[in-house]
Amino acid sequence: MPKRSNEFQKLVYLVRVNLSAGATVTESKMLRDRITGQEREVDVCVEGIVGGTPVNVCLECRDHARSADIGWVEQMKAKHERLRTNALILASRSGFTKGAQEVARQYGIEAISLDKVDHALLKARSALWMKCVTFSGQQVKVGVLPTPMLPAEPVNVVPDNGVFAANGIVLGQIGELVKLALNSPAALHQLFNEGKEEHRWFELRWEAPRDQHENPIFLQKLEPLVLREIQYIEIKGPCEFRISEFGLRRGNLAGVEVWER
Numbered sequence: 001m002p003k004r005s006n007e008f009q010k011l012v013y014l015v016r017v018n019l020s021a022g023a024t025v026t027e028s029k030m031l032r033d034r035i036t037g038q039e040r041e042v043d044v045c046v047e048g049i050v051g052g053t054p055v056n057v058c059l060e061c062r063d064h065a066r067s068a069d070i071g072w073v074e075q076m077k078a079k080h081e082r083l084r085t086n087a088l089i090l091a092s093r094s095g096f097t098k099g100a101q102e103v104a105r106q107y108g109i110e111a112i113s114l115d116k117v118d119h120a121l122l123k124a125r126s127a128l129w130m131k132c133v134t135f136s137g138q139q140v141k142v143g144v145l146p147t148p149m150l151p152a153e154p155v156n157v158v159p160d161n162g163v164f165a166a167n168g169i170v171l172g173q174i175g176e177l178v179k180l181a182l183n184s185p186a187a188l189h190q191l192f193n194e195g196k197e198e199h200r201w202f203e204l205r206w207e208a209p210r211d212q213h214e215n216p217i218f219l220q221k222l223e224p225l226v227l228r229e230i231q232y233i234e235i236k237g238p239c240e241f242r243i244s245e246f247g248l249r250r251g252n253l254a255g256v257e258v259w260e261r
Helices: 006-017 068-079 099-108 115-119 174-182 184-193
Strands: 024-032 037-051 053-062 085-090 110-112 132-134 139-144 155-156 163-164 170-173 200-208 218-221 226-243 256-259
Touching: 024 053, 053 068, 068 099, 068 155, 099 110, 115 218, 139 174, 170 174, 174 200, 174 226
Parallel strands: 053 085, 085 110
Antiparallel strands: 024 037, 037 053, 132 226, 139 155, 139 226, 163 170, 163 218, 200 226, 200 256, 218 226
């Protein structure tokens, strides 16, 4: 294990003493990369059970004289997208640049300065907490752009409807896109920030979806046989929010609305 700074040890101590019963803290925790299968080290991993589901809150610490920049935030985001991380907190001894703070906020990552860690972690009843949400997309509508033969219109779809490239190659299914949208950092960010325990329904609108190469994607109409570019994907469904004293505050998500029903 590498030598840790006093600020890092202070962070670990504060996390330990403010946990609710049943959660554990491990320094230098090794988590498996979903893509490579290799073990990767995480500075601190907080593990517990929320609503019967195992939850990991991971903390990464940066002990540099310079403020953490956008590059480090992006690097940590990419790393933890491939690990079993439910919430990510980044801590920097010298704080964060303004750009890095905004990028972290947009991704739903908690960014704290180690010299202010007492105030960042010890809030309310001096307890860490997590907002948990369960949700499912039950109603999916796809807006398509006009073609020379057909007007723009919303189309009700089912999970196994195909999604196509401009050359007619099948890229996947609508169900896969819905899953991708619901698990995107932006969507989770908004849901966790805006969702309340009284909310029972959510709506997500994904404007101009693209493939991994940023090319437009299409639905196929059989009669007449034509590809129609997807303008947006609208997903609606039930949701349930729970507050549990375990994790740390998460951030926010653009384009999602949650409301009582």
